[in-house]
Amino acid sequence: MATHLKNLSDFSHTTIPDGSGFKIAIVVAEWNAKITGALYQGAYNTLIKHGVKEENIISAPVPGSFELTAAAEILLTQQVGLHAVICLGCVIQGDTKHFDFICEAVANGITNVGIKHSKPVIFGVLTTNDEQQAIDRAGGKHGNKGDEAAITALKMAHFAATI
Ligand code: DLZ
Numbered sequence: 001m002a003t004h005l006k007n008l009s010d011f012s013h014t015t016i017p018d019g020s021g022f023k024i025a026i027v028v029a030e031w032n033a034k035i036t037g038a039l040y041q042g043a044y045n046t047l048i049k050h051g052v053k054e055e056n057i058i059s060a061p062v063p064g065s066f067e068l069t070a071a072a073e074i075l076l077t078q079q080v081g082l083h084a085v086i087c088l089g090c091v092i093q094g095d096t097k098h099f100d101f102i103c104e105a106v107a108n109g110i111t112n113v114g115i116k117h118s119k120p121v122i123f124g125v126l127t128t129n130d131e132q133q134a135i136d137r138a139g140g141k142h143g144n145k146g147d148e149a150a151i152t153a154l155k156m157a158h159f160a161a162t163i
Contacts, residue, residue, distance in 0.1 A: 016151055017158035019052035022083040024153055026057065027071045029089035031064040035131075038138040039088040039124060042146030043153075050154055058082075065089030065125055066102050069109025076117040083157040084120040085113075086149045090138070093129045103127045120156030124149030 024047055028040045040059070047057055058079065062071045068087040075085055087110055093099045106125055114121035124145055128134045136142045 014155065016050055017154050019047055019050045019154050019157075021161075022052055022154070022157045023056040023058070023079075023081050024052055024150075024157065025060060025072075025075045025079065025082055025085045027060045027062055027068050027075070027085060027087050029063070029065045029068060029125075030061055032090040032092060032131075032134065035090040035126065035134045035138045036088055038144065039090070039126070039146030039149070042139060042144035043086055043088060043124065043150040044146075046147045046150035047154070050150075052154075064102070065091050065106050068106055068125070069113055072110060072113045072121050073116075076113065076119055076121075082119065083160070084122065084153040086122045086124055086153050088146055088149065089125040090134050091125060091127050092131060092134060099127075118160075120153060120160060122149045122153045122156070 026040060026043050028036050044057065060071055060075065062068060068089055072085045072087055076082060089106065091099055091102050107123060110121050110123050126134050126137055126145060137145050
């Protein structure tokens with residue numbers, strides 16, 4: 001059962017749960033590989049740091065961010081016992097409307113897969129105006145959003161297991 005929260009400030013820094021009982025998939029897009037590789041390393045290392053066993057991390061590369069949704073759906077359908085899927089990608093604004101289509105599709109897709117399977121599917125996709133903004137968020141001055149995605153996965157897997 002969920003812990004009783006006395007006031008709103010209790011929400012801000014809930015502890016990061018131990019991951020030793022969890023099986024988690026990381027799906028990572030190959031587009032902008034320098035960035036997504038850094039997001040992947042951050043997510044993987046964070047899961048290991050918090051107790052997830054190496055054999056319980058499934059790593060799955062896909063061509064681009066658009067494919068993240070299908071991959072999450074396939075994994076949750078075919079892999080028994082998954083507690084969460086982390087989706088990592090990087091979409092950089094270009095001259096065409098491609099950016100908008102991909103961002104909207106992947107955000108909606110990931111949301112829908114999570115709801116369909118009643119499992120946490122984490123949105124770890126950078127959507128930036130340029131490459132520098134992405135570098136800043138993939139181990140640069142704004143941290144590594146891959147680490148944050150992994151922590152969110154652990155918290156949500158714990159939520160689903162204990163609520
Ligand atoms: C085609 C495309 C473009 C233009 N830009 C990106 C991007 O910035 N980031 C990304 O992850 N993927 C991009 N893609 C590829 C699409 O995600 C997808 O792989 C293709 O449209 C094929 O479905």
